[in-house]
Amino acid sequence: MSLDLSTTFAAIDFSAPSDEVARRLIGVTVLVGGVGGRIVETEAYDASDAASHSFKGPTPRNFAMFGPPGRSYVYxxxxxxxxxxxxxxxPDHGAGVLIRAIEPTAGIELMRERRGLDALKLLCSGPGRLCQALGVSAALNNWPLDRAPFELIAREEEVEVVSGARIGISKAVAMPWRFGWAGSAFLSKPFRG
DNA sequence: CTTAGGATCGCCT
DNA sequence: GGCGATCCTAAGC
Structure with missing residues (x-):
């Protein structure tokens, strides 16, 4: 009897530029303690990017962005x-991908308890919402993504990815570094254009 | 669908 | 003192 790890191995190269990683993360399943779902919306940030927390260098808050790739940055x-x-x-570059929305697939009842909501569409459709639903807080900052309680599961099918302007920023507004699963009902906001 | 205000704190000027 | 990589509620089109 041998373990088949192929379905739980995340074939994601975190050493790539953040916009590439952000695009490739669409459709990937992320679980925290077995709770989570498929990523449907991401945003890329980079040290050369005026909208990024890393733009002005390391601070006590953002130090994880300047650590090795493949870890979390929770703020x-x-x-x-x-x-x-x-x-x-x-390492030391200051690039990252914000997880903005997830389609819930696992641990939905626990998510409902944590969020105090029933509506599936509102459980993980937003970066703050999904952290509450998945139980992500400062304790999971700078945490390796290939170590429990995190689990990444590669997508099994190609998905159609759309891109557009990032949300909630006032600098580098025009950069189309927001990515989403086309037509998903679980986006934090629709893509226009 | 959109807009507006309040909650609340780390980091900057 | 001011401004956010946000969310919730309420109100208007």
Whole structure:
């Protein structure tokens, strides 16, 4: 009897530029303690990018962005929400991908309890919402993505990816570094154009 | 569908 | 003191 690890091995090269990683993460399943679903929306950030937390160099908050690729960067947004990023490119660079929305597939009842909501569409459709649903907080900052409680599962089919302007930023607004699963009902906002 | 205000805190000027 | 990689509720088209 041998274990078949092929379905749980995430064939994701986090050393690639963040926009490439952001595009390839669409359709990948992310689980935290067995709770999660398929990524349907991401945004890329880079140290050369004025909208990025890493633009002005390391701080106590963003140090994980300057660590090795393939780890998490979890930060507090607006003083009250958590947001989850995957660090990419190379060590000390300051590149990452914000996970903006997930289609819930696993642990849905636990997500409903954590969110205090029933509506499936509202459980993980937003970076703060999905962190609450998956139980992501500061304890999981700078955490290797190939180690429990994280689990990444590669997509089994090609998906149609759309791109557009990022959300909630005021600098580098025109860069089309937001990526989404075309037609998904679980996006935090529709893609226009 | 869109817009507006409040909650709340790390980091910058 | 000001500004966010946000979310919720309420109100208007």
């Amino acid at each position: 507090r947004s607006y003083g009250m929400h958590w947001c989850l990023n995957f660090v990419c490119r190379e």
